[in-house]
Amino acid sequence: MSCSKYIGCWLSRTLIETGSAKGDGIQYALNAGFQMVFSIEIDPAYYEHCVKRFQGNGRVILMQGDSKEILPEILAKTNEPVTILLDAHVTGPNQKHGEKLCPVIDELKAIIDHSKSDQGKNLRHIIVIDDINWLDGKQEWYGNISVKDIKNTLKDSGYEITEQTKRYCVIQRL
Ligand SMILES: C[S@@+](CC[C@H](N)C(=O)[O-])C[C@H]1O[C@@H](n2cnc3c(N)ncnc32)[C@H](O)[C@@H]1O
Numbered sequence: 001m002s003c004s005k006y007i008g009c010w011l012s013r014t015l016i017e018t019g020s021a022k023g024d025g026i027q028y029a030l031n032a033g034f035q036m037v038f039s040i041e042i043d044p045a046y047y048e049h050c051v052k053r054f055q056g057n058g059r060v061i062l063m064q065g066d067s068k069e070i071l072p073e074i075l076a077k078t079n080e081p082v083t084i085l086l087d088a089h090v091t092g093p094n095q096k097h098g099e100k101l102c103p104v105i106d107e108l109k110a111i112i113d114h115s116k117s118d119q120g121k122n123l124r125h126i127i128v129i130d131d132i133n134w135l136d137g138k139q140e141w142y143g144n145i146s147v148k149d150i151k152n153t154l155k156d157s158g159y160e161i162t163e164q165t166k167r168y169c170v171i172q173r174l
Contacts, residue, residue, distance in 0.1 A: 003130045003168040004085060008032030010126045010170065012083045016040075016074055018067035018107055019088035023050040026060055029085075035059060038074050040067045040088065043096040066098030068106040075114040081123050084111060087130040089142055101143035104129060105153050108171075112157040115173065127159070127171040 004025030007015065015034040017025055020041035029037045038061045041047045047064040054060040063070050067088045089102040100106065111127060114120040129150065134142045147169070154160060154171065163170040 002087065003128060004028050004087065007034075007083070007085060007128070010083045010128055012081055012126065014038070014078075014080070014082040015085060016071070016078075016082055017085040017087060018071060018103070019086075020050045020062060021046050023053045025085065025087065026050065026054065030057075030059060034083070036061070038063065040065065040070045040074075042066055042088070042098050066103065068098055068100070068103045068110070071107050072110040072114070075110060075120065078114070078123070079119055081125050083126045083128065085128050085130065089131065089134070102145055104145060105149060108150065108153045108159075112153070112159065115158065124173045128168055129171070130168050132164070132169050133166050 002025065005028050007025065007029050011033055014036040015029045017029070017037065017039040020026060020039040026037050026039050036059055039050065040063045041050065042065065044064060047062060050062050054062065086104050086107050090097050111125065115123065132147060135145050135147055151161065158173050159171050160174055161169050162172045
């Protein structure tokens with residue numbers, strides 16, 4: 001089960017989610033009390049599904065494309081601490097994906113780059129990476145990324161893994 005069901009554990013005013021799928025994570029976030037939810041989806045069919053599902057909901061902003069490109073655009077407009085759920089990846093073979101099968105390392109790099117900018121330097125975001133049980137090369141179609149790669153990416157960034165379960169990890173700026 002996706003940890004998006006428990007996203008209220010990391011409540012802030014705004015959630016940025018990568019990987020909308022059918023929008024269940026968005027709905028959990030709205031129910032949990034996030035005032036604004038930005039969600040990025042690469043697959044046009046899922047994007048259109050979510051457009052219909054959240055039509056007329058002013059608290060939801062949906063964007064279609066590769067999170068590698070769109071996440072930096074959203075961060076560039078972010079000037080407060082937010083919760084970021086990194087959940088963009090294929091969930092099986094032969095599915096739509098961006099430049100990478102799993103963009104999580106590029107997504108982390110975008111967050112770290114923003115945290116070094118004048119606009120982002122004092123912002124302490126909460127980052128949650130879902131489905132880390134699929135990492136460590138157990139699923140070749142996931143992209144062969146390991147938790148070690150995540151730790152190497154975070155090195156010297158000021159961000160650290162503060163909680164790790166079998167399913168997800170939480171990263172915070174200490
Ligand atoms: C595990 S599902 C997301 C589940 C959703 N967050 C939830 O809690 O209901 C992963 C989604 O990421 C999408 N995806 C895969 N690669 C992506 C990328 N590079 N950028 C944006 N979305 C991507 C897939 O199409 C899929 O819909």
